[in-house]
Amino acid sequence: MSTVPYARPEAGAGTELPPPVVVGADEPLVSVIIPALNEALNLPHVMAALPAVDEVILVDGGSTDDTVDVARRLMPGIRVIQQNRRGKGNALACGFAAATGDILVMIDADGSTDPREIPGFLAELRSGADFAKGSRFAATGGSADITRLRRAGNRCLSGLVNVLFGTRYSDLCYGYNAFWARHLDAFALDSTTEADGRLWGDGFEIETLLTLRAARARLRIVEVPSYEQQRIHGESNLNAFTDGLRVLRTIAREWPRRGRTATPARERAR
Numbered sequence: 593m594s595t596v597p598y599a600r601p602e603a604g605a606g607t608e609l610p611p612p613v614v615v616g617a618d619e620p621l622v623s624v625i626i627p628a629l630n631e632a633l634n635l636p637h638v639m640a641a642l643p644a645v646d647e648v649i650l651v652d653g654g655s656t657d658d659t660v661d662v663a664r665r666l667m668p669g670i671r672v673i674q675q676n677r678r679g680k681g682n683a684l685a686c687g688f689a690a691a692t693g694d695i696l697v698m699i700d701a702d703g704s705t706d707p708r709e710i711p712g713f714l715a716e717l718r719s720g721a722d723f724a725k726g727s728r729f730a731a732t733g734g735s736a737d738i739t740r741l742r743r744a745g746n747r748c749l750s751g752l753v754n755v756l757f758g759t760r761y762s763d764l765c766y767g768y769n770a771f772w773a774r775h776l777d778a779f780a781l782d783s784t785t786e787a788d789g790r791l792w793g794d795g796f797e798i799e800t801l802l803t804l805r806a807a808r809a810r811l812r813i814v815e816v817p818s819y820e821q822q823r824i825h826g827e828s829n830l831n832a833f834t835d836g837l838r839v840l841r842t843i844a845r846e847w848p849r850r851g852r853t854a855t856p857a858r859e860r861a862r
Contacts, residue, residue: 621646622714623693623773627675627683628701629653632662634824638699639666641707647693650701651675651683659701676783679790680767681798685781688773697770703824705768713770713816722775722811725761725803726768726818733763733817749800749839756847759807761815765839767799768818771806778809792845797838804846 622645626638632655642648649671650663663670673690675683688696695717699705705726713724728735735743750764779802782791793801806813 620694620718620772621692622695622697622710623647623649623691624697624699624707624710625649625651625684625687625691626699626701627651627653627680627687628655628659628663630655630657630659631701632658634701634703635659635662636666637703637824638701638707639663643707643710645693645697645710647671647691649673649687649690651687653678653683676786677790677794679794679798680796681781681801682783682790682794684798685783685793688776688781689783691773694773695770696773696776699768704821706819706821709768709816709818710770713768716814716816717770717772720812721814723771723803723806723813724769724816725763725806725813726766727761727763727815728766728818728820729762730815731817733819735820736822749843753800753804753843756843757804757807759803759813761803763815764803765796765799766818766820767796768820769799769802771811775806775809775811778811779805793842795838797842800839800842801846804843808846 624642624645624647626649628635628650629652631638639648648667648669650660650673652660652672652674654674660672663672671690673686675686684698687698695714697710697713699707699710709726713726716724727733746763746765750761753764754760781793785791803813
């Protein structure tokens with residue numbers, strides 16, 4: 593048996609460490625990666641909802657508020673790293689590279705992805721899935737935040753990918769995912785190159801990039817119904833038009849590589 597230092601913190605927690613959680617030695621270790629940029633007001637809500645996991649990594653994008661201090665106050669055992677470029681994609685790549693867990697879970701720091709849904713993702717991975725993909729449009733999923741424009745764009749882009757790549761995604765542009773760390777190489781993410789700005793895949797197109805490369809690697813993909821909450825505080829950095837174009841360009845860039853996949857990824861929704 594082993595102990596891990598992370599337990600679900602209560603809202604308004606101070607600086608005391610939460611009690612250790614005892615887990616079986618044969619259980620996979622779980623790392624949660626949280627990209628953050630000026631999310632000090634939202635982190636207390638997010639961390640209060642986190643289930644017990646083995647490692648939490650906050651990837652800071654150069655916050656000018658108290659994001660890092662708040663994270664460390666709420667969870668003294670949290671690992672804080674700085675991303676080396678700009679954008680959500682780069683933050684995730686840096687977090688994935690630093691993680692030590694067997695399972696990697698990606699959630700948002702703004703409260704839109706509900707940490708209480710993490711056990712559902714883990715259950716699918718433990719049941720045989722390689723990549724658990726959150727979907728707002730599968731079964732009991734939904735969204736309190738998506739606009740008509742984004743919904744229509746997502747539907748069109750999902751349909752395009754399903755035709756081109758032989759997949760059956762119901763929600764292409766959603767960033768709540770989890771996968772086994774042993775498959776990280778299949779995504780070929782760059783977490784080392786330093787650049788003043790963003791490389792391709794460093795923006796919100798990261799969600800599309802991950803799902804396309806998961807399909808190309810013939811990973812067993814399972815869609816997990818998820819309910820997207822409204823951002824609690826602040827405004828999103830997502831731009832439906834410019835980020836939609838980056839997603840479309842990502843599809844075009846990945847399409848010539850389709851021949852590397854002998855058969856389409858298997859997917860199902862629960």
